Amino acid sequence: MSFELFISLRYLRARRKQVFVSIITFISMVGIFLGVAALIIVLAVMNGFETDLRDKILGINSHIVLMEHSGVMGNYRKIMKDCAHVDGVIAVAPFIYSQAMLKNGGNVMGVLIKGLAMEEGAVINLGKIEEGSIDYLLEKHRGKLRLDRDLANLPGVVIGKELAKNLGIFLFDTVHLLSPMGVPTPLGMVPRIKKVLVVGVFDSGFYEYDSTLACLSLKDCQEFLNMDDTVTGIEIRVNDIYKANVIAKALEKKIGYPYGVKNWMEMNKNLFSALKLEKRAMFIILSLIVLVAAFNIISTLIMVVMEKNREIAILKSMGATSRSIMKIFIFQGLTIGTIGTLLGCIGGLSVALNIEKLSHFIENLFKFKILPSDVYYLSELPSRVNYGDVSIIVIGTMLICFLATIYPSWRASRLDPTEALRYE
Numbered sequence: 001m002s003f004e005l006f007i008s009l010r011y012l013r014a015r016r017k018q019v020f021v022s023i024i025t026f027i028s029m030v031g032i033f034l035g036v037a038a039l040i041i042v043l044a045v046m047n048g049f050e051t052d053l054r055d056k057i058l059g060i061n062s063h064i065v066l067m068e069h070s071g072v073m074g075n076y077r078k079i080m081k082d083c084a085h086v087d088g089v090i091a092v093a094p095f096i097y098s099q100a101m102l103k104n105g106g107n108v109m110g111v112l113i114k115g116l117a118m119e120e121g122a123v124i125n126l127g128k129i130e131e132g133s134i135d136y137l138l139e140k141h142r143g144k145l146r147l148d149r150d151l152a153n154l155p156g157v158v159i160g161k162e163l164a165k166n167l168g169i170f171l172f173d174t175v176h177l178l179s180p181m182g183v184p185t186p187l188g189m190v191p192r193i194k195k196v197l198v199v200g201v202f203d204s205g206f207y208e209y210d211s212t213l214a215c216l217s218l219k220d221c222q223e224f225l226n227m228d229d230t231v232t233g234i235e236i237r238v239n240d241i242y243k244a245n246v247i248a249k250a251l252e253k254k255i256g257y258p259y260g261v262k263n264w265m266e267m268n269k270n271l272f273s274a275l276k277l278e279k280r281a282m283f284i285i286l287s288l289i290v291l292v293a294a295f296n297i298i299s300t301l302i303m304v305v306m307e308k309n310r311e312i313a314i315l316k317s318m319g320a321t322s323r324s325i326m327k328i329f330i331f332q333g334l335t336i337g338t339i340g341t342l343l344g345c346i347g348g349l350s351v352a353l354n355i356e357k358l359s360h361f362i363e364n365l366f367k368f369k370i371l372p373s374d375v376y377y378l379s380e381l382p383s384r385v386n387y388g389d390v391s392i393i394v395i396g397t398m399l400i401c402f403l404a405t406i407y408p409s410w411r412a413s414r415l416d417p418t419e420a421l422r423y424e
Contacts, residue, residue, distance in 0.1 A: 039290075064244055073230060076234055098112075105168070145327050151197055172198060238273070295404070301405060309310040341398060
């Protein structure tokens with residue numbers, strides 16, 4: 001151990017006359033601790049929100065959507081074959097999107113109906129199937145259920161758990177699906193109505209989808225909407241979601257007009273841009289805690305220098321150089337910063353890695369929901385520690401602490417020993 005480090009550690013120990021300086025030193029450590037811990041926890045939660053939101057969005061939706069500018073797509077089978085041969089594409093499937101209403105007794109709600117080709121199971125993921133099965137959308141699978149023939153022959157529908165709750169629907173209930181695209185009759189246009197069987201209830205973890213989405217098989221959806229052998233478009237899944245824009249351009253170049261291609265980054269650009277902006281803003285705001293703690297380090301060192309004038313003069317008289325004196329106080333400031341940063345990392349990572357358990361404990365203790373699912377996109381408080389962010393926080397904090405030590409250390413190194421010892 002160098003004598004500069006040895007002396008700096010001795011200066012951190014309080015004597016009876018230096019208790020006030022020691023208290024300020026402790027406050028500086030606590031400030032660094034709180035700043036580092038807060039940064040790690042908040043950025044972990046922000047990363048968790050972004051990752052969880054992205055995973056849920058890309059579970060229900062595909063990575064790339066290909067549609068025809070004129071509307072419905074007729075030759076979708078040929079387009080699917082062309083798309084499947086593009087590098088990076090791992091699954092393709094046709095889909096139908098339309099608006100409708102779901103009626104159960106006196107309860108009616110507007111829904112977004114989606115027609116799924118059953119091979120689309122490799123393209124989208126509805127999340128957790130709480131009741132029934134998505135396979136029951138096909139009549140051959142419904143035959144395994146011991147249902148009345150009349151019920152087994154009805155088209156199947158899979159709905160979100162919030163939609164089921166709002167309409168009072170249970171598994172294997174029959175409901176009516178109404179299309180706003182009417183059927184011409186001698187009495188005028190009347191809504192198209194179809195009786196369907198609820199064969200599954202899913203929980204995507206995304207309130208917007210759970211309360212509005214109803215899925216049918218592609219064939220049943222075509223019959224209900226009178227679309228013959230046409231679809232809304234083609235959904236595509238790729239092997240690397242961050243290369244979706246490159247793959248989308250390759251698809252657009254290969255397929256050409258009159259087809260348009262959109263990737264998930266374009267479709268959710270505003271949402272993820274807002275999340276990134278919020279993350280940067282929170283980083284800047286919480287960094288102010290570290291800056292305040294750094295000013296405490298400056299004040300601590302200035303007070304120590306004033307208190308140790310005699311000792312500094314003696315050290316210089318014994319041959320200590322200005323550089324050595326400067327090192328003593330730099331080491332002292334860095335020791336404060338290192339202890340605060342280390343404790344902040346331990347505390348921040350401990351909370352960030354167990355934040356879901358802590359949030360459940362707080363919810364059970366105070367009997368309230370931190371993230372109500374009907375208000376926020378997500379119902380759980382997610383956390384994902386990015387160790388790259390942690391490294392930036394640690395390096396940035398230590399750099400701030402080092403810069404905070406320069407002026408007081410420089411002032412100590414400039415002390416004239418004759419002036420300091422003149423009246424001793």
